[in-house]
Amino acid sequence: MKKSKDKFAPDTIYSEQLTDVEEFSFNKQVVDVFPDMINRSVPGYQTIIDGIGELAALFCPDNAQIYDLGCSIGEASLSIAKRLQQKKPNIEAIDNSQEMIERCEQHVKTFQYGQYINIHKDDITLSTLSSCHMVVINFTLQFLAKDTRQGLIEKIYQSLAPGGILILSEKLAYEEPTIDNTLVALHHKFKRDNGYSDLEISQKRSALEKVMQLDTADDHIERLKAAGFSYVCRWYQHFNFSSMVAIKAKNLG
Ligand SMILES: C[S@@+](CC[C@H](N)C(=O)[O-])C[C@H]1O[C@@H](n2cnc3c(N)ncnc32)[C@H](O)[C@@H]1O
């Protein structure tokens, strides 16, 4: 991805001892450090962003209709727009954080191909989707109430044209504690190697635990299959962070 001229600060949000660790929220403080935070926290984040663009190039026709649900500052949308610009896509980027949406508008404008991205403030569990070729939910389903997840995946399946794809990226839980603890330990080592202290790691973990409920890979695959997706695969995994592609069959019935 071409470097943007847009400026963000380094993430020091959890570097001082806090008396009360509040629940994690995508507020202005997080928005201002977002690229640094996500790149230092999510193993393979940039690889996943690039892969989303490559999958768009493989699957999307001219003038494709694409949704990026929980878009934050628009990195997945930009990766798609960059690769599909000759095909003039119509990318709808949606997020329910006002601060994120404002920053997304500012960020996307710094790229010429940002013209293919329309930004909306909305709750993705309530928003209406029109007929489309591709949907991305990159590290966002894990922040939704568990009882809204199946409904959202079904809404996406119904909106996708035959042959359309959903890219779903998530931090995964493992039922077997020895496996879960091993992957969490590897993830924490990844964060330490990226300059986060033990205090930062543990305070952010407490903040996230209040709002982020993880599913297992099997939960995701079962949900996708129950919604109707014929083909599902994990195309990327680094420690407990994974991205899945679900394809709606071309010939239904
Ligand atoms: C970890 S970030 C997503 C990162 C982003 N997709 C990317 O690739 O850089 C999660 C985002 O989901 C948004 N979000 C959480 N719940 C939402 C909801 N119900 N509707 C819309 N957006 C939501 C948050 O505001 C936040 O920007």
Ligand SMILES: O=C(O)C(=O)C[C@]1(C(=O)O)C=C[C@H](O)C=C1
């Ligand atoms: O920092 C972590 O442990 C995360 O889980 C990273 C994670 C996520 O997976 O959604 C959480 C919050 C945001 O900072 C971005 C990414």
